Amino acid sequence: MSATTTAPALGAGRRTIAVMALIPTVVALALWAFAWPAARTAPRDLPIGVAGPATAVTALEQGFARHEGAFEVHRYEDATAARAAIADRDVYGAVVVTPGGTELLTASAASPVVAGLLREAVTAQVPEGAKVTLTDVVAAPAGDPRGAVLASSLLPLALAGAAAGVVTTLLGLRGTRAVTTLVGASVLAGLVGTALAHSWLGALTGGWWAEAGVLSLTVLAIASTFAGLAALIGKPGFGLGALLMILIGNPFSGVSSAPELLPTAVGSLGQSLPPGAGGSALRSVSFFDGAAAGGPLLVLAVWAAAGLTATLLGAGGRRAGKKPVAAPAPVPAPAPVG
Numbered sequence: 001m002s003a004t005t006t007a008p009a010l011g012a013g014r015r016t017i018a019v020m021a022l023i024p025t026v027v028a029l030a031l032w033a034f035a036w037p038a039a040r041t042a043p044r045d046l047p048i049g050v051a052g053p054a055t056a057v058t059a060l061e062q063g064f065a066r067h068e069g070a071f072e073v074h075r076y077e078d079a080t081a082a083r084a085a086i087a088d089r090d091v092y093g094a095v096v097v098t099p100g101g102t103e104l105l106t107a108s109a110a111s112p113v114v115a116g117l118l119r120e121a122v123t124a125q126v127p128e129g130a131k132v133t134l135t136d137v138v139a140a141p142a143g144d145p146r147g148a149v150l151a152s153s154l155l156p157l158a159l160a161g162a163a164a165g166v167v168t169t170l171l172g173l174r175g176t177r178a179v180t181t182l183v184g185a186s187v188l189a190g191l192v193g194t195a196l197a198h199s200w201l202g203a204l205t206g207g208w209w210a211e212a213g214v215l216s217l218t219v220l221a222i223a224s225t226f227a228g229l230a231a232l233i234g235k236p237g238f239g240l241g242a243l244l245m246i247l248i249g250n251p252f253s254g255v256s257s258a259p260e261l262l263p264t265a266v267g268s269l270g271q272s273l274p275p276g277a278g279g280s281a282l283r284s285v286s287f288f289d290g291a292a293a294g295g296p297l298l299v300l301a302v303w304a305a306a307g308l309t310a311t312l313l314g315a316g317g318r319r320a321g322k323k324p325v326a327a328p329a330p331v332p333a334p335a336p337v338g
Contacts (some may be wrong), residue, residue, distance in 0.1 A: 034251040037262050043070040043117060044267075046260045049085050049105075051076040052097030060095055061123040071121075079103065086110075086137045089284065089292035092258070093118045101131050107138040109287035111258040112147045139288055143202025150203055150282070151256035153193065158246050158275050160189045161219040163225025165307075166238055174231075178311050182223050190216025206286035214285055214297070218278030221300045222249075224307025225274070231314025244273060255279035271296070274303050 004304065048071050050060045052063050057075060064071040074091055076082040082094035086107050092114045093106040104122045106115040115136070123132055140147060164185040168178050194212040198204040222245050229237025252270030259267030259276065270276035277299035284293035 012284055019177045026205075030247060033247050037251055037266055040263045041113075041257055041261045043067070043090035043114075044260055044264060046070060046114065046117075046258070047072045047074060047091045048118065048300070049074045049076050049091040049094030050096075051078055051082045051094060052205055056097035058097075060097070060125070060146060064121075067121070070105040079105070083137050087288060087291065089288055093261075095122055101133060101134040102126055105135050105137050108136050108140040108145070109138040110283065111261075112140055112145070113261065117261075127294050134307045138288075138289075141202055141205045147256070149197060149201055150279070153203075153257050154253055154275055154279055155246075155250055157189075157193065157215065157218055157278065158222055158250055161186070161222025161274075162226055162242065162245060164189070164219065165228075165241065168223070168227050169230040169238075175312055178227060178231075180310050182227055182308065183220060184309070186220035187216045189219045190214075193219075204282070204286040206289070210285040210290070211282065214278065214293075216272055216282045216298075217300045217304060218281075219298070221274035221278070221303035221307065224304050224311060226307075228307035228310030228314065231311050245275060247271035249275035252276060272299060274300055277303075 041215060048064070050057045051071055052060075061073050064073050074085065074087060075095065079094075079096040079098070082091075082096055082105055085091045086094060086105055089110065091280060092110055095102065096103045096105060102122070104118060106118055108115040119134065126132055144150060168181050168185075173181050188214045194204070194208060198208055198211055222241075226241040227240060229241050231237070233240075249270065252266050252273065253276035254260075254262050255276070256269050256272050259280075261267075261273055262270065264315045271280060277296040281293045281296035281300065284290055284296070
């Protein structure tokens, strides 16, 4: 066998081994990112409120304290103050003790999972036979009572952003043309998403244009990250973008439950990435009149600005790095005969 035949065979063998090792690694990473948080769902410093007579409130605080590290209890003067805290997204729910009994205030729009968890926790604390009145202060929309549509919308948004960034790069668009393409595609994706989730499915109930703005900004933050990473480091940037936005950002977002129900530090990490920040901002503008939307919107704006800047700088750097090719020397014309 000749050397020229052996070299390609060895190269093909290495590529075969690399692919065989890469696929199980990706599977393990995906299972860790998606299955592990779901298997460890439990309250961790979940903010809740209590209101009522001092003796009753103290008893409630002691009851919640038995679940070590599960709840973060806030005291309020009365039911009105507790309702306002729920509407401002300071707490997920509140227990109010009155002469007539115990009332549990929840907000299923913030998280149907947390609302159910609070019902179980509170009913387990009250004396046997005592009545607990349940009041959903900010109810989930009738078109999406379990929050399934909202949670299911997150992955398509991430994929739309990824597709916009990858296609823009592969088409060879650079600089301001790439930025214009990313912004335009993101705005259209946000409009289409709002038309489907709000106007058709009824899963969103807030201001139509505010929701479209949040969806557009979410897609732009993801799309510009893909394009920016590719402009800086080339096609490996696609893999890094997929790792951040899809394999980590999507399952760590907490949209299907709540960031406080995810393992320690995972919820915080998810809220610092566009998918988690986009989900939180969308809940705020759709169900809570924009309450607590400032932080998530800032996260999205930072990612979008960084991605667009990297897209511009990366294109300029690549142009500057290319050495000009010297023009070939002119060939002298043949001397005339005679």
